[in-house]
Amino acid sequence: MADDTPLDKRRKLGRELRRFRQRAGLTGPELAKAMGTTQSRVSRIENSVVKPKISDVRAWADATSVTGPERDQLLKLAEGALTELSEWQAVLKGSLAGRQRELMATDKVAKEIRHFQPYLVPGPFQSPSYARAAITGSNLTGEIDVEQAVADRMERGRRIMKARSPRYDAILMEAGIRWRPKGCPPGTRREQWERLLEFADSPHISVRVIPLDAELVVAPMIGFVMVTLKDPDEPPVVRMETPAIHMAFSGADQVAAFELTWRRMADAALNPEDSIRLIRQLIRTEGASKDGQ
Structure with a gap:
C-alpha cells in the first residue's frame, strides 16, 4: 500500500x-x-x-x-x-486488531479520555459476547481478524481498569446501552450492564447516561472520543468512527466544536450516581423478563 x-x-x-x-x-x-x-x-x-x-x-x-x-x-x-x-489528522485504516492496538498505544500517553457514545456501550467497557457482536456488525470492510480484535478489546478494557490508567469519562445514551445484539447468547445485555457497573465503580472512570426522555439541544449524530495527552505541548485529539473508516482531528476549530457538543451532552446526562441507578433498574427489568435476554 x-x-x-x-x-x-x-x-x-x-x-x-x-x-x-x-x-x-x-x-x-x-x-x-x-x-x-x-x-x-x-x-x-x-x-x-x-x-x-x-x-x-x-x-x-x-x-x-x-x-x-x-x-x-x-x-x-x-x-x-x-x-x-x-x-485533518488522519484517516485510520487497517486491520480490526490493529485499530485496537492503535487505541492502546494512545491510552499510554493520554491524561484524560472523554467518550460520547450514543449507539452502544464503548469498546473498553464491552463484554466478550457484546464486543464480538459489535465488531462483527460494524465490519463492513471485510476484515477477518475479528477474534483477535475481541481479545485486544478485552485487554484494553483490563488496562483501562487499572488505577494508573488515564481518567476516562463516558457519556452514553440510554437508547444506545439498550442495544440488543442479534444472535448473542441469552443474558448478553444483562452481562454487559453488569460489566458497565464494574467500570463505573473505578475511581478514575465516570459513566453518565442520558435518559430516553431527556431534552437535547443538539441531536446525537455520531460518537466521538476526545483525548487530552500528558505532553502539554501536544494538542487534544478527537477520534470518530464510521462503518468504513476511523478519523482523527486535532485542528483547533474542529476540537472546539466537539468540546461544545460534549458540554451540551453532559448537561443532559444524569450524574454518575443516578446513572448507576438507571443501569441497575435495567438489570432488574431484564431479569424479570421472560427470556432473560
Missing part, C-alpha cells in the same frame, strides 16, 4: 527518524539529551504516537548529522505529513 494518507506519512516519518538515530549510533536517551527533550517523547515520535513539530525534526537532523539531500528529503516528508495533520 502506498504511503499516501496522513497517518501513513507520519509513520514513514517515524521510521526515517528512527533509522537516522540508529545510524548515528545514538540511544533514545542520548538523542533526547542532545535535542533537549525527553526519552519518552523521542520514543513516541518514532512510534507515531504523537505529532512532532518541524523544529523537532530539524533538531533531530542536527543531532544525527543528517545533511544535504537527505536532510532536504526528511524535511519535505515532515512538512507533507505534519501540515496535513494539523487540520
